[in-house]
Amino acid sequence: MSWTIGVDVGGTFTDFYAANDDADVFHVYKTSSTPSNPADAILNGLDAMCEKFDIPKDDIVRVSHGTTVGTNALIQRTGSRVALVTTKGFRDLLEIGRQTRPHMYDLQKDHPAPLVEREHRIELNERIGAAGEIVRAPSAEDIDAAIDEVIAAGAGACAIGFVFSFRNDEHEQKFAKALRKRAPDIAISVSSEVQPEFREYERLSTTVLNAYLQPVMWHYLETLEAGIAKRAPNASLGINQSSGGLMSVGRSREFPVRTALSGPAAGAVGAAHAARQTGRRNIIALDMGGTSADVALIRDYQIDLAFDRDVAGFPIRMPCVDVETVGAGGGSVAWFDRDGLLKAGPKSAGAYPGPACYGNGGGEPTTTDANLLLGRLSSRGLLDGDMGLNPELSREVYKPIADQLGFTPEKTAQGMLGIVIANMVRTIRTISVERGHDPRDFVLMPFGGAGPLHARDVAVSLGMKEMVVPAAPGIVCAQGLLVSDLKEDFVASRRIALDTAGLGALAETLEDLNTKALDWFKGESAPDAGRRVQLVVDARYVGQNFELAVPVAEGATLAAGDVPNIADMTAAFCAAHDQAYGYASETDPIEIVNVRLSASAKLHRFEDKPAPTADAGEPTVRDTRQVYFTEEAPVEARIYDRAEMRPGQSVTGPAVIEQMDTTTPVYPCDVAEMTPDGHLIITINPEAKL
Amino acid sequence: MSQATVELDPIRLEIIANGLRSIADECFVALMRSSYSTNIKERKDHSIAIVDKLGRLVVQAELTLPIHIASMGGLMKCVLEKFGDDIHEGDIFVANDPHTAGGTHLPDINYAMPIFIDGEIVAFICNIAHHADIGGMVPGSMAGGMSEIYQEGLRIPVVRLFNKGELQQDIMDIMLLNVRVPEERAGDHNAQIASCRLGERRFKEVVDVQGLPSVLSAFDEIISRTNKRMRDTISQIPDGEYEFNDFMDSDGIETFDIPICLKLTVKGEKIHLDFAGTSPQVKGNVNTTLNAVQASVNYALIGALDSDMPSNQGALDAVEISCEPGTILNCVFPAPVAARAHACQRVIDIVLGALSKAIPDKVIAAANGANTTAVFSGVDPRTNKPYLYFETIGGGMGARATKDGKDGVQVGITNTSNLPVESIEQEYPLRVEEYGFVEDSGGAGEFRGGMGLRRVLTPVDHECVFNGAGERFRYQPWGLFGGEAGGSGRFMIDDADGVRRLADKPNEVEVKLGTKITVETPGAGGYGKPADRASDAVSQDQSSGKFSTDYINKNYPTYGTGGQ
Secondary structure: OOEEEEEEEOOOEEEEEEEEOOOOEEEEEEEEOOOOOHHHHHHHHHHHHHHHHOOOHHHEEEEEEEOOHHHHHHHHOOOOOEEEEEEOOOOOHHHHOOOOOOOOOOOOOOOOOOOOOHHHEEEEOOEEOOOOOEEEOOOHHHHHHHHHHHHHOOOOEEEEEOOOOOOOOHHHHHHHHHHHHHOOOOEEEEHHHHOOOOOHHHHHHHHHHHHHHHHHHHHHHHHHHHHHHHHOOOOEEEEEOOOOOEEEHHHHHHOHHHHOOHHHHHHHHHHHHHHHHHOOOOEEEEEEOOOOEEEEEEEOOEEOEEOOEEEOOEEEOOOEEOOEEEOOOOOEEEEEOOOOOEEEEEEEOOOOOOOHHHOOOOOOOEHHHHHHHOOOOOOOOOHHHOOOOOHHHHHHHHHHHHHHHOOOHHHHHHHHHHHHHHHHHHHHHHHOHHHOOOHHHOEEEEEOOOHHHHHHHHHHHOOOOEEEEOOOHHHHHHHHHHOOOEEEEEEEEEEEEOOHHHHHHHHHHHHHHHHHHHHHHHHOOOOOOOEEEEEEEEEEEOOOOOOEEEEEEEEOOOOHHHOOOHHHHHHHHHHHHHHHHOOOOOOOOEEEEEEEEEEEEOOOOOOOOOOOOOOOOOOOOOEEEEEOOOOOOOEEEEEEEHHHOOOOOEEEEOEEEEOOOOEEEEOEOOEEEEOOOOOEEEEOOOOOOO | OOOOOOOOOHHHHHHHHHHHHHHHHHHHHHHHHHOOOHHHHOOOOEEEEEEEOOOOEEEEOOOOOOOHHHHHHHHHHHHHHHHOOOOOOOOEEEEOOOOOOOOOOOOEEEEEEEEEEOOEEEEEEEEEEEOOOOOOOOOOOOOOOOOOHHHHOOOOOOEEEEEOOEEOHHHHHHHHHOOOOHHHHHHHHHHHHHHHHHHHHHHHHHHHHHOHHHHHHHHHHHHHHHHHHHHHHHHOOOOEEEEEEEEEEEOOOOOEEEEEEEEEEEEOOEEEEEOOOOOEOOOOOOOOOHHHHHHHHHHHHHHHHOOOOOOOHHHHHOEEEEOOOOEOOEOOOOOOOOOHHHHHHHHHHHHHHHHOOOOOOOOOOOOOOOOEEEEEEEEEOOOOEEEEEEEEEOEOOOOOOOOOOOOOEOOOOOOOOOOOHHHHHHHOOEEEEEEEEOOOOEOOOOEOOOOOEEEEEEEOOOOEEEEEEOOOOOOOOOOEOOOOOOOOOEEEEEEOOEEEEOOOOOOOEEEOOOOEEEEEOOOEOOEOOHHHOOHHHHHHHHHOOOOOHHHHHHHOOOOOOOOO
8 A cells, every 4th residue: 555645835725635546545635835834734734634534654655746935935035145156257147137128118117136136246267168168267266266255245055157158067067166165055056057058148047046046945845854754754755846747855955946837837747647537638728726827738648848937037947837827817806907998817806805705805806706796606605615605795896897888797797707718818829829739739628726617718719629627626736746757857058960970969969868867767766667768959940049849759768879860850840840930941951959858757657447337327416506608698507516426427518517626617518528537528519609 | 991890898899909919929929930030039129010901000019119110100101102902912012111111220121911801901910020131331231331321231112022922032032132141031031921921810810700890990999099098198297398408429420419309298188299400310320210200209108108008009199299301300311220229219318308397207317328239240260151240239227216227228119138148159250258237337316327238249260340339429328307427338449459449330340350349338317316315225336346436436425424
């Protein structure tokens, strides 16, 4: 009997998902988060859950954790004091950034101030050239003097970022070594280790963020690791990265910046897992909560990654789930813009006072109020009736804007939802259409408390025909953590022409990277069976300045001989270019700028559930009520309890399926069927206006 | 107007407007990603707009550059005048000429494609991209010293590049033969064409869902509501006449101390900007056409008054501008205009300067007021191929009523990003020795002005040529309400003969091996009296090393004496 546990720490709740695959049992548990020290909720929650479900703690083999400690420290600027050592002539680079304003017309808005004060940005007289050649080596005296300054700055961490260090890390390493020797207590982030890729500002920014988080994360992980070791001595602890894979505690201490998007990444992994269980290869994940919605693409069961994201206004250049966030959630507020257009969000009523219908004094019309007015949401509310909602309060707050429009409150509420949906559609277009993917080839997967409530109109607006609502939409993130692989990316930034000589260089690079991957597998004690490496090249036409990540080889391990020939590589690149930009040339010269080896080790077994018995019939109707599915008029909808639905059973709309963590309206003539894993597959009525 | 109009409620209107913005943004990304010019890819020096069949600007991409508004409208006016009824499905028009085709300078190539529904034109999708070269006497087509438009590159009147879907290869051949590095420019043209076609496809999808009458009604509504918003905003400015004058340094050839004068009159919801007294057009290429002035005024007003306002025809139409033809702000053929951004930036400064007397809390002091340009060209010894590296470098932003101006940033009508040093050195045989702030360049004040930028470059293993253009290299960016002026910019050369200052608009400077070229951009003016600056702010000015002790002692004499 062995248990694995996923723990996702959110702003309001800490969610647990515990699974015992041998016995095919799982449990879900929720407790309030403890923002001042998130480890408290995790450790106390773990105790409480094990007691409640009678889980022997010695049987826990793994705890996988998605953390927002890093993200919050960045947003609240509560990280450590950092000193930066950089190439002579470039101390201001961190502050100049890309020399742009964050808003074209706003004369008052600036990018956030840099995390390192100018007086703590220290220059070293060294220089590496574009080909990796040493232009100026740093003298021992200069290194010593710079270390003096780092120490004098009183910094808890030091970021080291030199120009062209991704080509040649000799100077960075030399300085790091000298610093470590003289000041062993200062945490060190070296740009050629954090992310050895070109574009000095983004690399520097990523490295500084890493240094900024090191002491905070160090402290947090120490508490957490000790607490877990004490309770569950046989458990290994894995931390989720922004790219949607786990890393060890050791690596998280070294590279905390990799957890900056840990939360949304877990959601995407959970969605990918549900995709696999339902056999839907291509998914658009829509995770909608109280204040915002995250959307991400899953293609062929794989999460789409992006390599240049912003967190709290700072660029981070490393693989992250390609998730876009839009200010559309249950608490989003409706308001009139100055030119009289109705807008929804990004302002949110938050958790408190929350939407007006909560009765906590919220005075503004929100998305949740609109759903309640329209009967889409039960007045018993979420959480299985724990929280009563008052539709009269919703009506009151919608009345002023309804009067202004000359509409009924219901029609106004429909309009508000229409705008929320348009905002989400626009964001989904950003991650699909703008990246060359047609949403009609995808299935929509709504989750989070508010996702399923709004998904149907989103799907229809995008021409999608099917939706999958996961079994437990409120804890997809915690579930995702449980099924995550161990993951690590190895990258070499070098320009390689796609020709015969280039192939030789690529093969050599691959061998290097593969050796690193093997060392890593060994270091992380990854099981042999689930090891996988994928060779990805970031390539472009010569003269272009944007790269496309093109996977070219994959296997349990890769050797020089696995590099494909020029024709195959060209074809793969051209296909990717055509997909992304709508054209490709077979004859224009191509070059590679980064070579990446993504290594992963599977920790979780996937097993197919038996097919449900045929003709399982309809579940029991729990209630009926009047629900607005379209603008015109409400219709009587049957209400079902999802907990009572069995695999194979189906429901035809108009209906509403309610459960503890979400509400799913089934539109007239749409059909919702439950799969063996408890997911709902909703087929959109083909007559629906597309 | 053959289509019936429909009544749209604010909800439906928001949803349609959202769909149109989404089209413009998608076309923007598509153009950026598939182009070849570093200018476009890394620096986003391009724009997208949807225009109605009358040529009115309806929606722009979010990242559209304020200056490009001008050419969109200008181009459309010329397309409609020249081709009128002779526009067909599948046509694509291209142009760049400021004097005959509504452009603002030659490197900005404008595209417009009509969108037909059921055989009738309903809209145009337009884009503009700044090509790294458009021919002419100087690589990059942007340097100082040029005295007539012919020297600045290939002039393209409004021509039909695609005739009913058919590429007129002859026209493309002429365009490419006349530019440097034609292979790359061909890639940029292809990206612009693909972006037009994408916009057409997406627009038709929106019409399919929303219905044509609703979309067309939305055009009118978007424009009229923005127009009302702009007029409401103007009415919040106290009525009165506000004057402001400033001088530009030079035209780079023969004229110095070029006056730019403004009398701004506000009455109710009307605003009138009269540039009487402004210099006649000059021989050097700092002239600008009137539509670029209109874009600059639009920028200054929106920036000061209501920065979330949609920028479309409705905003432009609410403002009245008078400016004599033949002056530097309304130049006529054959005036050269390549460096028109300098004049545009100055217009923004003086509009804000005039408004400072009416709405002191909303304006900022003079910014770097320039579009400092540096162009290096030569033959790359690694490949034996010619190269051209062009960049505009930001500077100080003017101090604000409640905080310091931002250091080292693009201001006004431009917001292009810098090119990473690691890109420059990989792509061109150049080395960047230094990239940082210019000490003491922010003007002192209760809130200080932003700092200028310094870049030092040197050629690697070869000799190259440097061209540049700077403004506010003599006339410093002024402060407001007692704030001091910011530092001026300069170009310098450091070779065997020592360090010397170059001309402010240097032309074809030979750069030998071991020679360094320094570009220093202007800082910006301060806001409020230096005596009112908080002592911890002064303390930070000093501890950050951005300001010298001499500067602190001179501008804040009581600091450190317990006087503050």
